Amino acid sequence: MTATPGHGDATSDAPRPYTLVAELTYRCPLRCVYCSNPLDYGRRGDALDTASWLRVFREAEALGVMQLHLTGGEPLVRDDLEALVEGARALDLYTNLITSGIPCTRERLARLKALGLDNVQVSIQDVRAPESDRIAGLRSFERKLEVARWVKDLGLPLTVNTVLHRENLDRVDEIVAQAESLEADRLELANTQYLGWALVNRRALLPTREQLDRARAAARTARDRLRGRMEVLFVIPDYYAEFPKSCMDGWGRRFIVVSPDGLALPCHAAHTLPGLTFDRVQDRPLDEIWHRSDAFNAYRGEAWMPEPCRSCDRRAADFGGCRCQAYHLTGNAAATDPVCSLSSDHGLIEAARLEATRAALPGEGTPVAAGFLEATRAALPGEGTPVAAEFPEARAPAETALEYRTARSSVPA
Amino acid sequence: MLLYPERGLVLNGTAADVVQLCTGEHTVAEIVERLAEKYAPHPNEAVEREVMTFLTAMVDRGLIRSDG
Secondary structure, three states, X not given: OEEOOOOOOOOOOXXXXXXXXXXXXXXXXXXXXXXXXXXXXXXXXXXXXHHHHHHHHHHHXXXXXXXXXXXXXXXXXXXXXHHHHHHHHHOOOEEEEEEOOOOOOHHHHHHHHXXXXXXXXXXXXXXOHHHHHHHHOOOOHHHHHHHHHHHHHOOOOEEEEEEEOOOOHHHHHHHHHHHHHOOOOEEEEEEOOOOHHHHHOHHHHOOOHHHHHHHHHHHHHHHHHHOOOOEEEEEOOHHHOOOOOOHHHOOOOOEEEEOOOOEEEOOOOXXXXXXXXXOXXXXXXXXXXXXXXXXXXXXXXOOOOOOOOOOOOOHHHHOOOOHHHHHHHHOOOOOOOOOOOOOOOOHHHHHHHHHHHHHHOOOOOOOHHHHXXXXXXXXXXXXXXXXXXXXXXXXXXXXXXXXXXXXXXXXXX | OEEEOOEEEOOOHHHHXXXXXXXXXXXXXXXXXXXXXXXXXXXXXXXHHHHXXXXXXXXXXXXEEOOO
């Protein structure tokens, strides 16, 4: 028998971070239409050098963090990733690399494994190159499969992550088969959540309830069939849940996200909330930020909760849901998450679902490409990002670039 | 705590005892034997039942692998 040995006592309910999400860079050669980078990421820069990140890891570990996600953007574009993995290993952190697989070599993966990397999560957008590359905005599908095979060849645990949306939701069986053929240890079937770029592109991405139900049933069958071989996770879109999920396990409770520009955040989108000032790890020790900053304390506990949360039995289970979703849909970050069927703003969600149902009707559908184009044009800051320039060899094919240029704005018009 | 991608599983004392013996060196029978010693006077059968239930759940979730 083999297992990953655990460490630490972790049963208290007091705010204590278990997980540090280190967003090492905004840069990424992909331009996925539901990218989790901020809308204005092209105007932001990476601010933390190797020594600063290692200090953040130490400060996080001292606070109780045991698990580290190295993500971005694309973490592999940092040439100090080896030093960061080595530093994390020295702190005995469980380290997970969350990557698109681009740009990667087998040699680099082998080095990272030797330095102590624990798990690799590779995103694969679909089951065939044209569809996958269209969503990613880059010819990358075949390479991703190759990288996933290297992960397994090197003896690292592999998580395959496929983000689901209207375009690929009917292919869950094929997505499962693909992960099986890659001998993935885990498959995350994560439906798009509608924040950031995904909210901008919601009209083209949100599925219908019928489509989601079919996909969920397929995932359940696969989960049962593969039990003990591959863990199959299916995360539904909040928009089709009856109650909100416990976003980040509660605000400032279990997670710290540090953005590429050094902001310490309770979640990766928290910087979009108005009225909160987030500290930079360059300016203030993490311990102080976690325990004493106004921003981390803003939505802790229950005192901030409005009705119906305040008197709801579920308040300790879902913590009122997602603050970012509340703000971006209702304009009030302290509102009950409108995905909750008890929220007075729940009509906003019902309207979005209705729109998705209408779009699925024959003759009524918005062609997806046109949908993206229209939605993202409105949101464009009017300037490109440096990504394309840094990855000249990784430019999308012309017609793909044209179709999706708006989503990540990196292809010159 | 048992850590794996995205999540962690908080183990209680006995679960942690089992996991700590899952080093790749012990058979299930040996694990049961060790724990029965530690938790005497619990009968061996009861310990075995609990260990098997726990290990099956862990193997199902891919958190522990059986080599034999």
